[in-house]
Amino acid sequence: MNAAPPHGPGLAGLPRRALVALAVFVAALVAAPGLVDDYILSVLILGLYFALVGQAWNVMTGFCGQLSLGHALYIGLGAYTAGALFVRFEISPWIGLPVAMVVAGLAGALIGFLSFRFGIRGVYFALLTIAFAEFTRILFDHWGWVGGSSGLYLPVTERTQVDLWSLRGPLWMFYYVILAAVGLAFLICRRLLNAKIGYYWLAIREDQEAAQAMGIDILRYKVLAVAVSAMMTAFGGVFYAFYYNQFYPETIFNIDKSIEILLGVIVGGIGTLFGPILGAFALAGIGEVLIWFQDLVGVRGLKLLTYGVVLMIIILAKPDGLWPWLRPLLGLGRRDRA
């Protein structure tokens, strides 16, 4: 996994060229709803969604080195918590959001604590995360109050009125919500990485025993990594619920979802700040092209097949992802933390 060695205060570490490019990029994103049609906008939303949950997954796996293959659990918990509160009690998603994050955070902390307390690591831990997600999937499949296997349906209203409080509205409303979320997640990740917790996570990732010998309480920090990651992921889950308006345990807790989350991060650059965002957009873009081609040729499964091939190629040739490779090419130097 690649390093994201934190260094230096603020973005001042980047050369001016890069800051300008970044500003242009951000400006383009902000202006997008006025510039592109609804179809492209929905693709951007998808890309941003994966940028959000990818960054969240990256916190636990990329920064702290604990491989999670069951992250769909937190998406599902986020979606169901906020979704059920909305459907049953008409509670706004903005209130449902912190509740969802707490639920997911607690679930993550519990899983982390149980596992790490018993010294479960590496492959075994990854399998455990899968087991918890699957267990929860079957559980929700049989839980009538949230709809059981039929899933949860959020009442859909006309998408012309902007009702931000209930997250009902046109596409551009969702776009700005997810854009803000991604920006916020980025800032949070940067903050974490530059703080003591970030350094400690990296140390644990690099060498757990050495980290311990330097005074790091590894149980505590590993559990924190899982909890923080889970909470951020739940944000994505809440968004998913209100954007798609319907979901079932079978799909939302599915291992396919867990794998989707990590594809962009691996391709973009695990452990880096920009990698997950880059990878999410790259895959969303490629994905749309592939879907168009699929429909044209009448062949299913091409998109995912390609994702599989891309994953294998990246893991074989550039396991650190594309961003660490692009970074020096863009003249940004190799020690940049992003």
Place this chain on the structure above:
Amino acid sequence: MFDLPTFIYVDSLIRGLLQGAVYGMMAIGLSIVFGVMKVVNFAHGEMLILGGYLAFMLYSWFALDPIIAIALIGPLMFAFGAVLQRTLVDKFIDRPQHQQFLLMIGMALVLVNGLDMIFGPDARGAHEVPYAFDSYEVGGIFIDAVRLYKAAAALVMVGFLFWFFKATRTGKAIRAAADNYRGALVVGLNVSRLYAITFGIGAACAGAAGCLLVLDDITPHAGPGFTLLAFTIVIIGGLGSMPGALLGGVLIGVSEAMAGVMFQPSLKSIFSYGLLILVLLFRPAGLMGKRA
């Protein structure tokens, strides 16, 4: 839930045992690969499905019984696995374990979706074998011939595997390499060749299990489910332990069958996952595995 007549339970138990034999055989492949190479084959279920579809093709074109087809597909899958190991997996021996994990996840995606592209997502099965509707009666219980033959085939293969690892030189060499990688190198064993063979065996087990399963139904998207099932079995039974894999397979087979009857069929996996979680937390070495 307990007010069903006894014979239903006995029937479920028997079905579970028979299915468990197949599960066990499938899981042994995964267990060996992990035990010997410390490689986590996340595409195990997908290889199973691949074997199943190969059998399905032979059945559709030549009316070849899938169980007989194992004689062809087993070696074919073995070759596939060995080549895959040599060309791809071998490169990851010295790399961090999660990378090899992810490689196989990619492979799984490729297999599932490749098969989806070729065969479509609908269930296929070899349903018109001559004995499809036969059954044997034993003491008032009816046992499907299909289930019985599947289990018998599975046990034959398990027997072969046990013999291979106990009695043949290659088998013993593989076990030696599993116990002590460096020692094996020092003694002059060609470890890369042994690894290729081991992975090939793993793929062959998966493929053979697929041939058996095509007698029911297979779809491309059942792949991940089988991978998870295999992992559950292997971890409960003990990674690296062949008897453990068999025992685990039978345990899961029976628990699924019984849970399906006592509660609801859709809940059957929840016990497997619950057991998996408990085993991972409290006894990761599994019921019969060596303490890591």
Place this chain on the structure above:
Amino acid sequence: MLEVRDLSKSFRGLKAVNGLGFRVEKGTIGALIGPNGAGKTTVFNLITGALRADAGQVLLDGREITGLRPDQACHAGIGRTFQVARPLAELSVEDNVIVGALRATGSVAEARRTARQVLDLLDFGREAAKPAHELTLPDRKRLEVAKALATGPRILLLDEVMAGLRPTETDRMVATFRRLNQETGLTILLIEHVMRAVMALSQSVTVINHGTLIASGTPETVVRDPAVLECYLGQEEDEAAHA
């Protein structure tokens, strides 16, 4: 400052450390020596909490630290290096040391200041930006020391820090430790095979073999102790007999 009493540890019935007791006085440099396999690193692991003792006690400034986790032991004042250096490979040298310095503070800025001081102390400043995995062996060993030093220990445990170094590098390390000890009063306990370092640095020497105490005292007395000679020579004799 550091006192070990009656320490014992067995592995599968084999006694690796057997009722060992010794002390290192505050502000001094002590050495723990013995033939290969004598149990020296095991003793370190027991002191730092990496291993759990079967019996016995470890006391730091009178306070019992037996059974503490390694991170707790570090907070109590134990700094250690590993025999085979364990750098945080993907991080820069400076970041490695910052991690150590963060033991005592929550502020990264402050930790960075401490890290820079430690690096200067060890004459390592020039390599600060280098990724740890690019370091040469002697530099890795220096990084081990820097990491441990940055945690602000009361006693520094050095496990064969001189192994594999050329004589000039060894002398440099010796000079650094002597300076540290004299300027800051840092207590040091070293495991060493390189006798020139032991003789040059240590004020007290403890000799163990098969996990048991053979001799202890000043370097001069220990070196002449027949029991000590016996355990080193005895090993040579064994090797000769089996040749």
